[in-house]
Amino acid sequence: MSNEVEIKVPSVGESITEVFIGEWYNGVGAFVALDGNVVGLETDKATFDVPAPISGTITKVLKEAGETAEIGEVLGYMTPSEAPAAAAPAAPAAPSAGHVMPAAGRMMEQERLAPGSVSGTGPGGRVLKEDVARHLKGGSSVTAEMSGSRETKSVPMSPIRQTIASRLVSAQQTAALLTTFNEIDMHAVKQLRATYQDQFVKKNGLKLGFMSFFVRAIVDALEEFPAINAQIDGNKLIYHNYCDIGIAIGGGKGLVVPVLRNAENLSFAEIEGAIRDFGARAQKNQITLGELEGGTFTVTNGGVYGSLLSTPIVNPPQSGVLGMHGIVDRPVAINGEVVIRPMMYVALTYDHRVVDGKEAVSFLKRIKDVIEDPARLILEV
Numbered sequence: 300m301s302n303e304v305e306i307k308v309p310s311v312g313e314s315i316t317e318v319f320i321g322e323w324y325n326g327v328g329a330f331v332a333l334d335g336n337v338v339g340l341e342t343d344k345a346t347f348d349v350p351a352p353i354s355g356t357i358t359k360v361l362k363e364a365g366e367t368a369e370i371g372e373v374l375g376y377m378t379p380s381e382a383p384a385a386a387a388p389a390a391p392a393a394p395s396a397g398h399v400m401p402a403a404g405r406m407m408e409q410e411r412l413a414p415g416s417v418s419g420t421g422p423g424g425r426v427l428k429e430d431v432a433r434h435l436k437g438g439s440s441v442t443a444e445m446s447g448s449r450e451t452k453s454v455p456m457s458p459i460r461q462t463i464a465s466r467l468v469s470a471q472q473t474a475a476l477l478t479t480f481n482e483i484d485m486h487a488v489k490q491l492r493a494t495y496q497d498q499f500v501k502k503n504g505l506k507l508g509f510m511s512f513f514v515r516a517i518v519d520a521l522e523e524f525p526a527i528n529a530q531i532d533g534n535k536l537i538y539h540n541y542c543d544i545g546i547a548i549g550g551g552k553g554l555v556v557p558v559l560r561n562a563e564n565l566s567f568a569e570i571e572g573a574i575r576d577f578g579a580r581a582q583k584n585q586i587t588l589g590e591l592e593g594g595t596f597t598v599t600n601g602g603v604y605g606s607l608l609s610t611p612i613v614n615p616p617q618s619g620v621l622g623m624h625g626i627v628d629r630p631v632a633i634n635g636e637v638v639i640r641p642m643m644y645v646a647l648t649y650d651h652r653v654v655d656g657k658e659a660v661s662f663l664k665r666i667k668d669v670i671e672d673p674a675r676l677i678l679e680v
Contacts, residue, residue, distance in 0.1 A: 543562065
């Protein structure tokens with residue numbers, strides 16, 4: 300009787316029936332400890348890793364990277380085995396055509412690198428993906444050296460990228476999107492942070508950032524202009540008496556938008572803690588599907604990447620998205636004098652089917668007013 304153990308696609312949500320094979324982290328013959336990550340999978344909403352069902356060796360791979368699989372389908376097999384003993388230090392292995400890790404092998408094929416041309420730094424002299432990247436950075440293929448690289452490669456779009464593409468195109472085609480702009484003097488908020496940062500860190504164990512001010516300002520403005528927190532459902536408008544704010548965060552596999560539930564009830568510290576947690580887990584692709592679902596409004600901060608101004612796209616079926624941008628010292632006129640102030644452009648894209656222009660402009664002006672005078676957030680005036 301075979302002692303092989305199946306590596307299966309786990310259930311990841313009622314609405315998910317198919318996954319995309321992202322990357323095998325270990326190839327056939329590799330040892331993986333119990334619960335160690337074996338293969339990365341992607342759906343149209345999130346990415347996740349499949350842990351090893353046993354401590355053992357991968358013996359078969361049935362689904363390669365780039366292929367799709369159904370929930371419950373077998374991806375490969377493992378057999379129980381002990382972890383390999385640590386080998387004594389040995390001289391660096393000479394470049395070899397064998398024992399190349401799968402990801403490295405694919406990269407070598409794409410770059411047309413000859414077998415044995417890359418030195419491996421992995422266990423037993425295995426060639427890793429990082430080794431290939433290092434080799435390419437230090438030198439190029441014969442073709443590139445002779446005439447300049449003109450290579451192309453075709454890779455399947457991941458489900459997340461396909462979903463982002465279809466949703467954004469759908470938003471442009473089905474919603475009447477319009478963007479209004481304003482600028483905010485960040486002087487008061489920066490002063491407030493500088494004054495209380497040390498005490499905030501001492502009490503809460505985390506830094507006071509700008510996003511918590513904007514989330515609180517958004518909640519304040521949504522309560523004054525509820526249409527921007529509404530959604531179209533057929534011929535009806537659905538108004539929400541709560542604020543579930545989506546926070547756009549760059550993750551390991553692309554942009555994700557986890558949701559702060561009932562943001563109207565969260566303190567500055569709770570908002571900062573939740574955002575820090577989202578950011579850390581997004582880099583590890585650990586955001587759950589449940590955390591990405593829903594949301595009544597979204598905020599995105601292109602300023603962290605150096606953006607000065609942009610027009611964000613609404614995330615259907617929401618009716619609005621706020622775009623934050625970089626803070627730049629600029630000359631502005633205050634009380635008849637020109638002074639240098641830290642200024643940020645902000646943009647509100649909204650669905651004109653739901654929101655009138657006056658409401659949109661007033662909403663953005665309200666955010667400007669409370670950010671420039673943050674005491675209003677505490678006094679609720």
